[in-house]
Amino acid sequence: MLHSLNLRIIPYRKFAYILSAVIIVAGMVNITLHRGLKMGIDFAGGNVLQVALADKEVEIGEVRDVLIGTGYGNNVQRIDDPQRNIYILRTLTRERDNDKIIEDIKRALIDRFGTSGVIFERTDVVGPKISRYLMRTAYIVGTVAIALILLYTTFRFRFRFGVAAIAALVHDVLIVLSFISFFGKEMDTLILAAVLTIIGYSLNDTIVVFDRSRENLKSSKAYEDYDMTINKSINQSLSRTLITSLTTLMVLLSLFIFGGSTMKNFAFALIVGVLVGTYSSVFIASAIVVDWHRWKPEKVKKV
């Protein structure tokens, strides 16, 4: 059923460019207005509050729900102690109003468990888990990875295909970051893992489509109608693109629906990422190759 598709994708690429540009520009403006993405405790450090609950029957979920209710995140850890019921609550630092954060949480806990039900054992300021030094190394590593991918794709395909694949990848990451800022989600290790996953997914997806173009670009006739050759390649790999995205989305939706409150953010970022990754490999990556060809036609080359 899918194999007979022949959608006119390349001729309408301008719309995709405009759509992507609008989202990315809006996202970047939004991020700039908020002075960067909201960083979670993993990146920015924060407050830690240790409480002991008198009622031993209280479960970690209930404590987490109280914290979520205050709007200061969901990071709760239980200390293994058979005699007592102790929890560590971590929240983000928001510079000046630290005292207010602690105050709000204390009040919420007392409301829920009663004045005699909670003992506040300690409050403190904690540093970030992921240090600035680590983030700096991450940039270097990212640059090295991009350079090597470019080298490989140049060797196996052509330089311009490599550049287009990297552009699609950067496009995907920017869009996902935009969505994270639109929805006011915080950057934490989970979101970082999600972004990494998206990079892997997007790259894989793009290369599969490019592979078809490489195969079809074998005759000089194919070069004459470059646009349509690329368009045909996209259509030929379309059934695979859709089936793969569908199966991945099935996994992610079940994580989103059944995975509990902590897993929701992670699944959300991945769902956006898969949709964007699929979109970019169909509408953006190949379109860049086509426009590059218009700007500087490539010579017929047997691969």
Next chain:
Amino acid sequence: MNKAFRILIVLIAIGIAVWGFSPTYNWYFRFSKEDRDLTNLTAEELVVYPEEKRLSIKEMKKMRSRIINLGLDLQGGIYMVLEPDYEELKKRSGSVELTQDEMKDAMRRVMEILRNRIDKFGVSEPTITTQGENRIVVELPGSKDPDRAKTVVMGRGLLEFFLVDEDTSSKLRRDMFDASGNLIDGSVIPDSSQLLYFWKKNDFDVLERQRAVVLEDETLLDGSAIKRAQVQTDQFGKPEVTFSLSTEGAKQFLRITEVNVGRRLAIVLDGKILSMPLIRERIPGGQVRITGDFTMKDAQDQALVLRAGAFPVPLQIAEERTVGPSLGQDSIEAGVKAAIIAAILIVLFMLAYYKLSGFIADIALALNMFLLLGALAWLNFTLTLPGIAGMILTVGMAVDANVIIFERIKEEIRNGKTVNASIQSGYEKAFRTILDANMTTLIATFVLSQFGAGPIKGFAITLSIGIVINMFTSIFVTRLLFVLGVDAFRVKKLSI
């Protein structure tokens, strides 16, 4: 390659995975929770248990280096609060109060050295954070060996060289010590000397004092002169720690050995004598070798501590306890439930869309996961949520590889080729696609896995291994199953 040979390769791979995964299986499904918890005690704390128990716990500890651990986010771990002891720094700088800057600088260096040490500690995912002004919280995933963890985190890393006080040492008699090895009358040691011991681990890994030696008090050289430290084996295969000194250190070392030919030089780490070689001649070049009665693991830990440098201040454990997973047990249960549902959905979808061929893909998928778990266990990997993200992407790419192959085969069938020809050319064409797609992703993840930061590394390692296994299961194994199936049932029309 003939079929029998290909079947053999698959069986060998399964065999290796079974061998790799079995300790993990035993650990989580056969051992009791109580025994597993006991392995979280240090050798010293285990002294109260009967000998037989201690030996079996020791065996379990050994086994633990071959299983998949769960990370902090999934099972919690050891939670240590460390506090720097500024007294010594005050003494050294000669002031009564330290300035804010001096304290901050010391803290910064402590954090840096801790990170360095723990990063090289293994594939686990520890977290190190500051708390307040001068507390450091170190969280180590639960199943890690507390003995080793403490050695690496707590060892000061202070290396010193002293000359042996031969006169006094030769006067030491066994009856001058009490039962626990303490000197009864301290006055036999001159003011300009100190009494130190050799140490050795007993059968239960508890450090015990061995021979006592009197050393002169003056530190001739310390660890700050070390440029590099590494572990090698000598000609008898025994581990030794070798290190190179900085230019300045090498000059000093040359002077020391020049004027002290014929004397013995004690190399002391954190107050424990490691080795006591005789100086036979002056030693230029600044290459020092420590041999002694220690295991490979000990030697590696020593080199690690020496490489990272010494803490500017000693650290004290202010608090040590175990914490639950940061995700919370409830979240983990929900996650497992979601994963099972997702797995069922994928299996059913592949069956529904690709029929019998989908069944082959499902087998390959299961094999992929199993081989991946075997490999991770063999690496003593610590599984965290980013690691699971890597696994999810592995599944995604494995499904994708089969989708690519099947869509190709369908295309070939539509072009009117026979069953065997379609399978053959379908696989050949799909192979190049899958190779390039997987290779590009592999390059990216390989670079990431070289980067020593917890969450990123965990993700990259699972995905890199997953991709390599994927090339094997999704292409090699499924093709073998296709060929076997087509032959056995004389298939005229593919169920795809």
